[in-house]
Amino acid sequence: MPLIKVKTSIPQPEKSDVESLLKDLSASLAKHLSKPESYVMTAFEPDVPMTFGGTTDPVCYMEIKSIGNITPQTTKAMSKDFCEKVGAALGVPANRIYIEFADAERSMWGWNGSTFG
Numbered sequence: 001m002p003l004i005k006v007k008t009s010i011p012q013p014e015k016s017d018v019e020s021l022l023k024d025l026s027a028s029l030a031k032h033l034s035k036p037e038s039y040v041m042t043a044f045e046p047d048v049p050m051t052f053g054g055t056t057d058p059v060c061y062m063e064i065k066s067i068g069n070i071t072p073q074t075t076k077a078m079s080k081d082f083c084e085k086v087g088a089a090l091g092v093p094a095n096r097i098y099i100e101f102a103d104a105e106r107s108m109w110g111w112n113g114s115t116f117g
Helices: 015-033 072-090
Strands: 003-008 041-045 060-066 097-103
Touching (some): 003 015, 015 041, 015 072, 060 072, 072 097
Parallel strands (some): 003 041, 060 097
Antiparallel strands (some): 003 060
């Protein structure tokens, strides 16, 4: 049920670098939210035309969604952790990364032909 989606303006990195980043983000997201990693999904989208602050310098937008366990304390910790990880992997400065956190209702998250609610 947890999801982390990364969209960035940088060109497509090497496949192995993307896979390494996504595996790292998956494990970290599971740990931050105390959820089994077997339910975590990650996604990566490079080459997205984007601006931030009126420039096209490298930028990144992340979405983190889950059912429950998202608190102000976890969002602060995740923001620090994921800005560092993504910044190091992609070369995007932390001050050019936005993260949207969403805590979904169980009935609004589908899986395996049903929902979690």
